[in-house]
Amino acid sequence: MDAGPTIRITQVGAYVFTVDFGAGLPGLLTDEAPPVGGGTGPIPEQLLASGVANCLCASLVFALGKFRQDAQGVAAEATCRMARNPEGRLRIGGIDVRIRLGAAAEAMPRIDRVLEQFERFCTVSESVKAGIPVAVSVEDADGARLA
Numbered sequence: 001m002d003a004g005p006t007i008r009i010t011q012v013g014a015y016v017f018t019v020d021f022g023a024g025l026p027g028l029l030t031d032e033a034p035p036v037g038g039g040t041g042p043i044p045e046q047l048l049a050s051g052v053a054n055c056l057c058a059s060l061v062f063a064l065g066k067f068r069q070d071a072q073g074v075a076a077e078a079t080c081r082m083a084r085n086p087e088g089r090l091r092i093g094g095i096d097v098r099i100r101l102g103a104a105a106e107a108m109p110r111i112d113r114v115l116e117q118f119e120r121f122c123t124v125s126e127s128v129k130a131g132i133p134v135a136v137s138v139e140d141a142d143g144a145r146l147a
Helices: 044-066 109-115 123-130
Strands: 007-013 019-020 028-030 074-084 090-101 134-139
Touching: 019 074, 044 074, 044 090, 044 109, 044 134, 123 134
Parallel strands: 090 134
Antiparallel strands: 007 019, 019 028, 074 090
């Protein structure tokens, strides 16, 4: 197995940590939400959702380029669905990602080909799906649901 990206985390406060991504990249301050933490940075659940959504968007951009489709931008919103396990402990029960394209579907004649394969390019969501359900929907600029 190949080594992937490495990060370093250092505690700087009660529930506050700095995340070091390596040379040349800015660090990130994380925290837990009140009442446990102070809410001074993103919480781990937000980081997971952002990783899934970012990878899906990048994979969609890749697939759009492969089929020479101009989506006029891609935006997404990701939500973690929280649930309790049988022991009553809080867990992520699923992640919902809603992606919105900047163009109408009619302006992208091959959008169906893009949509049928872009998720398979996403390393993060395909890996997370092994343990957490990930639901993905795609809308065009007019709000029409495409997938």
